[in-house]
Amino acid sequence: MEPWCYLPNPWRQALIDLPHPLASTLEEIRFRVDRPVYLYGGSWNQPLAHPSVATRLSLGDIERIVEVLVEHSLYARVDELRHGYVTISGGHRVGIAGRAVIAGGKVETVRQITGLNMRVARQIKGVGETVLRQLWVREGAGSWLLAAPPRAGKTTLLRDLVRILADQGNRVVVIDERSEIAGVGASGISPFEMGCHTDVLDGWPKPAGIEIAIRTLGPDIVAVDELGGEEDLAAVAHARQAGARVIATVHARTPEDLLGRAAFSQAWRQGIFDAVVFLRRDPLVGTIDRIWTQASAPLPAQVLP
Amino acid sequence: MMVLKVVGSALEILASLGVSRMASHPYQLRVSTLEEWQRLLRHLAPLIEWRRLPLGKALQEASRGLPHLQGAMVELSRELEKPDTNFREAWDALLRRQAGVWEDDRAALTALGQVLGASEASFQRDHLIAARADLERLMGEARVRLAKDGRLFPVMISAAGVMVVIMAL
Numbered sequence: 001m002e003p004w005c006y007l008p009n010p011w012r013q014a015l016i017d018l019p020h021p022l023a024s025t026l027e028e029i030r031f032r033v034d035r036p037v038y039l040y041g042g043s044w045n046q047p048l049a050h051p052s053v054a055t056r057l058s059l060g061d062i063e064r065i066v067e068v069l070v071e072h073s074l075y076a077r078v079d080e081l082r083h084g085y086v087t088i089s090g091g092h093r094v095g096i097a098g099r100a101v102i103a104g105g106k107v108e109t110v111r112q113i114t115g116l117n118m119r120v121a122r123q124i125k126g127v128g129e130t131v132l133r134q135l136w137v138r139e140g141a142g143s144w145l146l147a148a149p150p151r152a153g154k155t156t157l158l159r160d161l162v163r164i165l166a167d168q169g170n171r172v173v174v175i176d177e178r179s180e181i182a183g184v185g186a187s188g189i190s191p192f193e194m195g196c197h198t199d200v201l202d203g204w205p206k207p208a209g210i211e212i213a214i215r216t217l218g219p220d221i222v223a224v225d226e227l228g229g230e231e232d233l234a235a236v237a238h239a240r241q242a243g244a245r246v247i248a249t250v251h252a253r254t255p256e257d258l259l260g261r262a263a264f265s266q267a268w269r270q271g272i273f274d275a276v277v278f279l280r281r282d283p284l285v286g287t288i289d290r291i292w293t294q295a296s297a298p299l300p301a302q303v304l305p
Numbered sequence: 306m307m308v309l310k311v312v313g314s315a316l317e318i319l320a321s322l323g324v325s326r327m328a329s330h331p332y333q334l335r336v337s338t339l340e341e342w343q344r345l346l347r348h349l350a351p352l353i354e355w356r357r358l359p360l361g362k363a364l365q366e367a368s369r370g371l372p373h374l375q376g377a378m379v380e381l382s383r384e385l386e387k388p389d390t391n392f393r394e395a396w397d398a399l400l401r402r403q404a405g406v407w408e409d410d411r412a413a414l415t416a417l418g419q420v421l422g423a424s425e426a427s428f429q430r431d432h433l434i435a436a437r438a439d440l441e442r443l444m445g446e447a448r449v450r451l452a453k454d455g456r457l458f459p460v461m462i463s464a465a466g467v468m469v470v471i472m473a474l
Contacts, residue, residue, distance in 0.1 A: 008388045064391070067423070072385055072392045075426040076357040 003092035008068045014050030031116040091121040091183020123192045128160035142274030147252040152279045153286030154249040166195025173219035174200045175209035207235035214242045221245045230263045314470040321466025332451040338405030339444045341371040360422040361385035413439040
C-alpha cells in the first residue's frame with residue numbers, strides 16, 4: 001500500500017488525487033511546520049496543491065500526523081523515534097525532525113516534532129540483474145557492499161538482489177533492523193516479493209540479528225542494510241568466518257568517503273567484502289558509478305590509514 | 306373480598322421490590338462500572354509497558370471478560386484503525402455513551418484519555434497508576450453513596466409499600 005494511505009485527511013485525499021505521472025515518480029513527501037507540504041521526485045519537487053490542504057502546516061497538524069502514523073501508540077515506537085524515524089507498514093520510512101531529549105548522554109526521545117520526511121519504498125524488479133551480472137563475471141559468488149549517498153537506491157537494489165538470489169535457491173536471511181528492506185512491520189507479512197528461500201529477522205539490531213541468523217537459520221547469504229560502526233562490521237566479519245556471504249549497504253558517495261572511515265578501510269583490507277558497488281542518483285536513481293573488487297581495484301594509497 | 310386484598314397486597318409488595326431495585330440500580334451500576342475500569346487499567350499496564358501492543362489492540366485485550374466495557378473497547382479499537390480518527394475525541398465519545406460513568410468519573414477518565422498512548426512506556430505506567438488511584442478514590446465515594454442513598458430510597462419505598470399493604474388489609 002502507498003504510504004499516504006496511512007495519513008489522515010486532508011493530506012491522504014490530496015495525495016490520492018495526485019496525477020499518475022507525479023504519483024508514480026514520487027520519492028518523498030516532506031511535512032514541515034509553517035511550510036507547505038512538499039513533494040519530491042527524482043528530478044522534480046513541488047508543493048502539494050489541493051483545495052482541502054492548507055498552504056502551511058501547524059505544529060498541531062504534524063502532531064496529528066505522527067499520532068496516526070504511530071497508531072496512537074507512541075510508547076511502542078520510542079525506540080525508533082530515538083533513531084529519528086518510524087517505519088510504517090509497507091516498509092515506508094518516515095524520518096523525524098524535532099527536539100532531542102537527552103538523558104544520560106543519549107537521545108531519550110524526540111519532542112516538538114517540526115518535520116517529517118515520508119520516503120516511498122518501492123520494489124523495482126530487475127534492477128539487481130545488471131549488478132549481479134557484472135559482479136558474477138568479475139568476482140563470482142562473494143560478499144558485496146553497495147555504497148551510495150542517501151536516496152540513490154541502495155535499499156531497492158538490495159531488495160531485488162535478495163529476491164533474485166533467493167529464487168536461485170540460496171537461503172537468504174535478511175536482517176531488517178528498520179523494517180525497511182522487507183517492510184514486514186506489525187502485519188507480519190512482507191508487501192514485497194522477497195524470493196522463495198528468504199527469512200526475515202524483522203526489527204533485530206544488526207549484530208544480534210546476524211548472530212541469530214548464523215546460529216539458527218543456516219544462511220548462504222546474509223543481507224543487511226546501512227552498516228554503521230565497528231560493531232556492525234565485526235558481526236559481518238563473524239558471518240564471513242562462519243561461511244556465509246554478506247550483501248550489505250552503506251552510506252558513501254565515493255571510495256574516499258568510504259575508506260576514509262577506519263573501520264571500513266580495515267574491513268576492505270581484511271577481505272570481508274569482495275566487491276564494492278558505488279551507486280549514484282544521476283542520471284537515474286540506482287545508476288552504477290563504479291565497481292571495485294579486491295582483484296581489480298586495489299585501494300588508492302592516499303586513503304589507507 | 307379477602308382474596309382480592311391478599312392479591313392486591315402481593316402485587317403491592319412486588320411493585321415495591323421492583324421500584325426499590327430501580328432506585329438503587331444507578332448506584333450499583335456505577336460501582337460495578339468503576340470496578341471494571343479499574344480492572345481494565347490493571348490489565349492495560351503490562352500490555353503497554355511490556356508487550357508494547359498498539360493502543361487499540363491493548364484496550365481490546367484488556368477489556369476481555371468485562372461485560373460493561375468490552376463492547377465499547379472493541380468499537381474504539383475499530384475506530385482507531387481508521388486514519389482519520391482522533392483518539393481523544395473517540396475516547397470522550399465512548400465515555401459519554403458509557404452507562405454507569407458519572408460526572409466525576411468521566412472527568413478522571415477524560416484526563417487519562419488526554420495522555421493515553423502519547424508518551425514513553427514508563428510515563429504511561431505512571432499515568433495508569435495515577436488514574437487507578439483516582440478511580441480508587443471515586444470507588445470509595447461510590448460505595449458510600451450506594452450504602453447511603455442507594456439503600457435509603459429502597460427502604461423508604463419498601464416502607465411506603467408495607468404501609469399501603471397494612472392499610473389495604
